[in-house]
Amino acid sequence: MAATATILHADLDAFYASVEQLLDPSLRGKPIAVGGGVVLAASYEARAFGVRGGMPGRRARELCPQLTFVSGHYKEYQRLGDAAIKVIGDFTPLVERISIDEAFADVAGCTHLFGPPDEIARTIRQRVRAEIGLPISVGVARTKHLAKIASQVAKPDGLVIVDPDTELQFLHHLPVELMWGVGPVTKARLAEMQVLTIGQLATTPGRSLERLLGPAAGEKLAALAWNRDPRQIKAHRRAQSAGAQSALGRKPAQEQFFRPTLLHLADRISTRLRAKARPGRTVTVRVRFANLKSATRSVTLDAPISATVTLAALAEDLVRAVLADHPDEKTISLLAISVSHLEEDWDLELELPLGLPDEPCRPGSRIGLARWAADRAVDKIRDRFGWDAIGYGSVALGIFRSVPDEFRELAEKDL
DNA sequence: TCTGGGGTCCTAGGACCC
DNA sequence: TCTGGGGTCCTAGGACCC
Numbered sequence A: 001m002a003a004t005a006t007i008l009h010a011d012l013d014a015f016y017a018s019v020e021q022l023l024d025p026s027l028r029g030k031p032i033a034v035g036g037g038v039v040l041a042a043s044y045e046a047r048a049f050g051v052r053g054g055m056p057g058r059r060a061r062e063l064c065p066q067l068t069f070v071s072g073h074y075k076e077y078q079r080l081g082d083a084a085i086k087v088i089g090d091f092t093p094l095v096e097r098i099s100i101d102e103a104f105a106d107v108a109g110c111t112h113l114f115g116p117p118d119e120i121a122r123t124i125r126q127r128v129r130a131e132i133g134l135p136i137s138v139g140v141a142r143t144k145h146l147a148k149i150a151s152q153v154a155k156p157d158g159l160v161i162v163d164p165d166t167e168l169q170f171l172h173h174l175p176v177e178l179m180w181g182v183g184p185v186t187k188a189r190l191a192e193m194q195v196l197t198i199g200q201l202a203t204t205p206g207r208s209l210e211r212l213l214g215p216a217a218g219e220k221l222a223a224l225a226w227n228r229d230p231r232q233i234k235a236h237r238r239a240q241s242a243g244a245q246s247a248l249g250r251k252p253a254q255e256q257f258f259r260p261t262l263l264h265l266a267d268r269i270s271t272r273l274r275a276k277a278r279p280g281r282t283v284t285v286r287v288r289f290a291n292l293k294s295a296t297r298s299v300t301l302d303a304p305i306s307a308t309v310t311l312a313a314l315a316e317d318l319v320r321a322v323l324a325d326h327p328d329e330k331t332i333s334l335l336a337i338s339v340s341h342l343e344e345d346w347d348l349e350l351e352l353p354l355g356l357p358d359e360p361c362r363p364g365s366r367i368g369l370a371r372w373a374a375d376r377a378v379d380k381i382r383d384r385f386g387w388d389a390i391g392y393g394s395v396a397l398g399i400f401r402s403v404p405d406e407f408r409e410l411a412e413k414d415l
Numbered sequence B, C: 001t002c003t004g005g006g007g008t009c010c011t012a013g014g015a016c017c018c
Helices: A015-023 A057-063 A074-089 A108-114 A117-132 A144-154 A164-172 A184-192 A198-202 A206-213 A215-225 A255-275 A308-325 A366-385 A405-411
Strands: A007-012 A032-035 A039-042 A068-070 A095-099 A102-106 A136-141 A159-161 A241-252 A280-289 A294-305 A331-342
Touching (some): A136 A144, A164 A198, A206 A215, A241 A255, A255 A308, A308 A331
Antiparallel strands (some): A007 A102, A032 A039, A241 A331
C-alpha cells in the first residue's frame, strides 16, 4: 500500500494583482498590472493578453491597450500574505514558507484533529477566500515536488489531489518545464533529445541525462521524474546570504559613478545584517556591463563584518578588480553586492577594522569601535524616524530608484 | 526581446592539509 | 623525490526560483 498524500503546497493566485482587485472592486474582472516602468505582477485577465511579470510596461501596453496600471499597496501585500499563511498554521506547525505568497505544509500529524488532507486543503481554501478575500490554489501529494506541481496545475483558484496510487500517470504526461529545476536552458537541452514530457525524461537513460546536465542535476531530475523526492518540510530555515542590487541604465565605469551606488547597497545590506546580529565573512560583487554580460569577484575574510563603511570599502576594491580585468568594458548597467557565510548570533562590538594597516586588528580597537558606534547611532535614529532621516541617503547620493524600496523589502528573506 | 530585485544551489578548478 | 588518495575551503560562473 502506498503512503498517504499529506504534503500540501498552497499558492495565492496572481497575488499582488488579486490584492489590488480586492482593495478596489472596480478593478475586478479587468486586465491590470502592478508597477509602471516594469510590470511587477499581472492579473489573469492581463495574462490572457500575454502580459507577464517582469515585462517592460511599454511592451505590456502594446500587448493589451486597455491594461490598467496600479501602483502597489506593498504594506497590504505583506499583511495579507502573512494572514493567508497563518491560516495554514492553524492546522499544523510544520509550515515552510517559500515566499510572500507560497508555502508547503505537512499535515500528517494533524489529520486526527481536522480530517484527511483533502478536507484540510478544502477548508484552507474556503477560509482564505472567506476571511481574507483572496483566491488560493492548493496541491496535495506524497512529496513536495508533486504537491508543487499539483498546485500549478490547479491554478487558478483550484485544488488538485494526487492519489499515491496514480501519481506517475498524473506526472508523466506533463511537460518537463513544470518540474522544479527545469528552466529555459534545461528545457531547450532536453528538447534537443526529444524529451518533452516528464514521462520521456523518466525513461531517458541516466547516462544521457548526466552527460547533458551534469551528475548532480541529472540524478536529481531523474529521481523527481519518478517522484522520488526525499525533501522534508523545514519549518525554520535561516537565510544563507543577504544582498542588494541596482540597475543603473548605462553608467560610465568610473569611480564617481559606482562609489555612491556601492555605498547605498552596502548601507541597505549592512543595516539588515546588524539588525539580526548576523555579520558575514564572504563579500561578493557582481558587475553587469552594457552588453548584459557580467563578472563577479568575491573575498572571504577571517572574521565576519557588518559595518557599513567596511562593506562599502571591500565592495569598491572588488569592483576595481573586476574593471581591471575587463579594460574594454566602459559601461556598467548593474551593480550588486551580496554577503554570505553569515554568523548565527554575533556580538557586533567585536567587529574588526579591516583594511586599515596602521590600526591593530583586534576586538575593541579604536576604529572598529568607532564604526560600530556610528552605525549603531544611525540604526537607532532610523528605527525612530525612518530610513531617510539620516545616513547615506539615496536622495543625497542621487541614486535612481527603478523600483520602490517597499517592493525590495517584500522580496527580502528574514535573516 | 534585451525586465528588476532578492535569493538558492551546483560545478569545476585550484590550494592546502593529512 | 615521486606517487596516490581523501577531504575541505575558496573562487567564478551559471541555472533557476519567486
